[in-house]
Amino acid sequence: MTDLEKCMESLIVIFHRYADEDGDGKTLSKKELKKLVENELPTFLKTQNNPKTVDCILKDLDQNKDQKLDFEEFLPLVAGLSMACEKCYMLHQKKGKK
Secondary structure, three states: OOHHHHHHHHHHHHHHHHHHHHOOOOEEOHHHHHHHHHHHOHHHHHHOOOOOHHHHHHHHHOOOOOOOEEHHHHHHHHHHHHHHHHHHHHHHHHHHHO
16 A cells, blocks of 8 residues: 555554444444544644534534534544645745755
């Protein structure tokens, strides 16, 4: 498998690892999302000055308003954070070339 394929597989495996905690396996409840963010995105969580970060994430991403995130609803979180990280990466690259 290529590096990108491994990353995609990791996203799927991690999502389902947390989604399986309540036996559903297809969606992340608020509790499961909170645990995923705390364990898998601790740096992101530390930079947030809002104790309701997980509530905000769920509200913003829950397209069908069922209080759960399926994989399709979860992906924009990963994409958005990846885009923000890429901007930081590019800034550091620029600074390194000066």
